[in-house]
Amino acid sequence: MKSKALFYLAIFFALSACSVTKSVRSQRNLISGTWSLENIKYENNTGTFNAVLFNDATAVCFEGSDWFFRDNNSTGRYTIKSGSLCDGGDRFIRWSVVERPENYKSQLQFKFIDEKFKDLDSGLGYRLEISSLTEGEMILRSNVSVDGSPITIVYEFVKK
Known part of the structure; x- marks a missing residue:
């Protein structure tokens, strides 16, 4: 009898550790679907930047890219147009x-996988602050450093 109680207690803790908060669940539901990355801009610095984003392509290649997020298995993709x-x-x-501590915004994190859902790049990933999220618009930010000066890259998405 005692071992059954310990078993059920262990199951309870395992399930509660895997659960997500209501706030995270709400944000995941809003993010789920197809988005278009309409604009990329830079804040906190002036000048012309030739940024390579996510160690993949230049910012100009990302503008107009389509992003798909599936919330039931946490997978997705983004598609860059050839040019x-x-x-x-x-x-x-x-x-x-x-979800981050109070007074901090939540973050969208992602890492690259292959078509069979296997991690690529040894699990290297990226985190972007969720500045604004509605049913139709999403604004993400990432802070980077260029020549020792801070720059914020702002990604403006529109839901399709």
Whole structure:
């Protein structure tokens, strides 16, 4: 009898550790679907930047890219259009929403996977602050450093 009680207690703790908060679940539901990355801009610095985003392609290649997020298995992809400056095609990702302590915004994190859902790049991933999220718009931010100066890259998405 005592071993059964310990077993059920262990199951309870395992399930509660895997659960997500209501806030994260709500954000995941809003993110789920297809988005278009309409604009990329830079804040906190002036000048012209030639940024390579996510160690993949230049910012100009990402503008107009389509992003798909599936919330039931946390996978998705983004698609870059082919062009003279861009190596087009699908990039597969595994994503999640990370809830942060009070007074901090949640983050969208993702890492690259292959078509069979296996991690690529030894699990290297990216986190973007969720600045704004509605049913139709999403604004993500990432802070980077260029020559020792901070720059914020702002990604503006529109839901399709």
